Amino acid sequence: MYNRIALPLNPENAVEVLGIGKEFWIAPEKLMESKRKFKALHDVSFEVPRGEILGIIGINGSGKSTLLKILCGIMKPTEGMYRRLPRIGTLLDLSAGYHPDLTGYENLFLHGSVMGMSRSDVTALLPKILDFSGLTNKQLEMPVRHYSSGMIVRLGFSLAIHVDPDILFVDEALSVGDMEFQARSGNRILELVKKGKTLIIVSHIVSQIRQLCKRCVWMHQGEVVEIGSSDSTGRHYAEMLRLCDDDELLGHARMMSMGKAIRDNLADAPIVLRNLTVSDKQPLRSNDPLTVTMELVCRQASPQPPQITITLFDPFGQIVNSREVSPIPDAGQPIDQGTYQLTLTYEALPLAGGEYELQAQLKTDNIIAKTQPLETRFCIEGQADDKAPYYVELPSRFALTCDSRSDS
Numbered sequence: 001m002y003n004r005i006a007l008p009l010n011p012e013n014a015v016e017v018l019g020i021g022k023e024f025w026i027a028p029e030k031l032m033e034s035k036r037k038f039k040a041l042h043d044v045s046f047e048v049p050r051g052e053i054l055g056i057i058g059i060n061g062s063g064k065s066t067l068l069k070i071l072c073g074i075m076k077p078t079e080g081m082y083r084r085l086p087r088i089g090t091l092l093d094l095s096a097g098y099h100p101d102l103t104g105y106e107n108l109f110l111h112g113s114v115m116g117m118s119r120s121d122v123t124a125l126l127p128k129i130l131d132f133s134g135l136t137n138k139q140l141e142m143p144v145r146h147y148s149s150g151m152i153v154r155l156g157f158s159l160a161i162h163v164d165p166d167i168l169f170v171d172e173a174l175s176v177g178d179m180e181f182q183a184r185s186g187n188r189i190l191e192l193v194k195k196g197k198t199l200i201i202v203s204h205i206v207s208q209i210r211q212l213c214k215r216c217v218w219m220h221q222g223e224v225v226e227i228g229s230s231d232s233t234g235r236h237y238a239e240m241l242r243l244c245d246d247d248e249l250l251g252h253a254r255m256m257s258m259g260k261a262i263r264d265n266l267a268d269a270p271i272v273l274r275n276l277t278v279s280d281k282q283p284l285r286s287n288d289p290l291t292v293t294m295e296l297v298c299r300q301a302s303p304q305p306p307q308i309t310i311t312l313f314d315p316f317g318q319i320v321n322s323r324e325v326s327p328i329p330d331a332g333q334p335i336d337q338g339t340y341q342l343t344l345t346y347e348a349l350p351l352a353g354g355e356y357e358l359q360a361q362l363k364t365d366n367i368i369a370k371t372q373p374l375e376t377r378f379c380i381e382g383q384a385d386d387k388a389p390y391y392v393e394l395p396s397r398f399a400l401t402c403d404s405r406s407d408s
Contacts, residue, residue: 009083014167014198015048015071019080022066022222040066041077041222050085053189053199055209055216055230057237063222064202068092068171071200085198089165091157098152104140108159117163125162132184133158154181161188168192170201206234207317231317235359238319239311271306272297276360276374283379287348294360294374296327296340305335307363310344312394315354321394324363343399350392353382 009016022041028034041063048054056064069075071082072090098107108129112122130140133154144152160168170189189199189212203209209216209230216230218237226233276294284290292310311322327340360374 009085010047012049013047013083014050014052015082015084015200017044017046017067017071017080017082020044020067020070020077020082021079022063022070022075023078039222041070044080044219044222044224046217046224046227048198048200050198051193051196052215053193053201053213055213055234056200056202056219057204057206057209057216057234058219058225059241061221062219064219065092065171066222067219068169068200068202072169085166087164087166089160089163089168091160091168091170098144098156100145101143103143104135104147104155107144108140108155111156111159122159125159128162129155129158132161132188134181157185161185161192165197167198167200170199170203172202172204206238210234210317234317235313238317239309239322239361270298270300271302271362272299273308273360273362273374276358276376278358278376278378283381284349285381286352287350288380290346290349290378292344292346292358292360294342296342298335298337298340301334301337303334305333308342309361309363311359311361313357313359314351315356320351320356320392323396325398327400341401343401345397345399347395347397349380349394351380353380355379 020041021039021043024038024040025035026038028036044063044067046054056067058064066075069092070077071084072088072092074092099110102110105126108126109119109122112119130137135151135155139147139151140155147155168189189201193199199212201209201212213230215228216233217224218226218233226236274295274297276292278293279289279291281288294308296306296308305326307324307326309322309324312320314320325342325344327335327342355377356379357375357377
């Protein structure tokens, strides 16, 4: 059951989540069927220090929005408890609660009162709200029923972002508006962080989370899969989406988050990938070739050769290309003890400018190996382009040579 005991909050933290769970009763679809329980959250725990931006990522239905609603006080958990600073701002459903027959001004005063602001408080913020939203006085004098959905969202975001909360909860709100409005929204959020405010942001856009947050929580099927740096956790999430079906995702993802103890013992691993490098020529030009080399060390013969996944990320953290290679052409053929030199050559990189990251990771039996992926970076001349194609086919060729030395 939900524990209502209000224990004191650690003075260094803004939010503490302790074993939160949430169940819903699902109504029967047929007359003779009985209702059943649906577990939306299970044993969710984490802490958010004051002044941190924490990201929450996961596919639809993973429990992100339910968790935010609990932390905002909109619903109660079935089990566990949470503690947080009292003054909060929420950017959940930005268009919800706007009365269609009231003008934009009237809706601002209405929502301001719901957020605990007086009429004079809202009046003092009006110039900033108008300037930030890009709406005109004439538009704010119109009934909201004549607004587009984008105009309503801009108005809601502009009001909420100018409140002065201890904690700001944001659910998918950073994807509203055009690119220019999104950029201003992100800058405004960074201003709040510089003032020591705490933010918890839910987003499907991994690159956005990686740019704004140092740390993030990856959720799936109501459980926490991984908590770590937004850079590594975001990449794990993106890679899992590519490799796994939804039904497989949780089991495979947990294997990735089990890795610290295994990574600490890599020196004893029977198969190790190391020394990932790219062509010395830097920076590259668009359409230049790129040569990638690495070593595969087999300390003992293996009946099942590993697969190596090589993934290319663009300057915004999105996967541009990914392919798998094997040191043995025949998947059923064993791999002997020794050190193998692997070379992958991309014949041309028709990519926009910016800094790209290349990642290589071992796989065995279609399960991600419990090892930290190797990473290296290279630059292409020119400006980065956030409108570039999401995934690009890159013709490449693979070569393998074996050093007769054995690594012990």
